[in-house]
Amino acid sequence: MHRSAVVRIRGIAIVASLWCASTAQAFTVTISAGSPRAIYLQVGVGSFTGLYNSGGTPGANPTVNVVSANVPAAAVGSGAAQAMSSNTGATNSFYDNYAFCNSGQLYVGGFYRFTSNAGGAAATLTANSSTPLVNATGETIPFTQISWTSSGNGDSGAQPFPAGTFNGGTQTIGTIARNQWAESCMTFSYLNSAIVASGTFTGTVTYTLTAP
């Protein structure tokens, strides 16, 4: 009889303990990313308040830079590639103000921010060269006559935006992985493989960085 009383009392105690525990609560705060994606692309000159490695903030810069070559009349169509030079003067990287490019090169760089590193696609840099260069009398030179090499001072590995030749359409120039900064310096050449009319030929290539 004594034993059965103990068992009954323990049963009451357990029930009471559970009741006490049930009064405890937890409050929750829901968190989410406000701006999960951010991209920055700089082709030629760019704008940055401060430097990227010290919390700088990128800005907008509408400048369209020029990359050009003067081909002597005697050399037109000779097949001897003609070096082209950019007018940007943008040689230092906003990454850390390092002199990454040399004079005459075109700086191409940017970053891709995303709130996850896991298994996601990179941002893609494309160039559209579908509209050929044209002179004052309407004669054209396709952008397929222009190629580039890629480098960066102090770099030893592969460039994120490697060497190539414009294809006269839209082509992929390279990619920027999530939460990475990528940059290359492009040195352009006019291939000079066709005889063209005299004059100044101009055209525009549009670079686009697209985040998935």
Place this chain on the structure above:
Amino acid sequence: MKPLEVLVRALCMSLGLCPALASPATYRVDDSATIPLESNAVLRWRQVAPSRTMDNTVEGSTAVQVRLNLAPWLKRNGRVFLVLPEQPPGRVSVRWTTQGRLLPGQLVSGQRALVYAGPITAPMIEETLALRIETDGTRLASTYRLAFHFEIDVD
């Protein structure tokens, strides 16, 4: 424990008096009346650009109207802690300010931080916590619910 003692404790517990008569220990505090003042804390990149030091911190603020039921420990001395258990999305850092009834402080997930120490003189403490939350933005792929709670060490 003698049967009679067990019976007394069981009755006390069933009446909600269990912590007050219990030995010095840690108890979960009933904060069921606590209300977040905003439905969602939106965290934004601290540095827009991913820096050389890989500062991928996102940060944001929110406020919580805290109501702690301390009635079970009335007229006892205790220390109340805010607790943020380890949980997804990983390491979360929280700083908060108060209006003076609770202590300001900071903690990271997996820790607890003191918000009150002294005699429990009122059955309910109400306070507004202004929370500043930081975490690794590269792990914040979706919405997460951070579960906080309070606990009390009773002398």
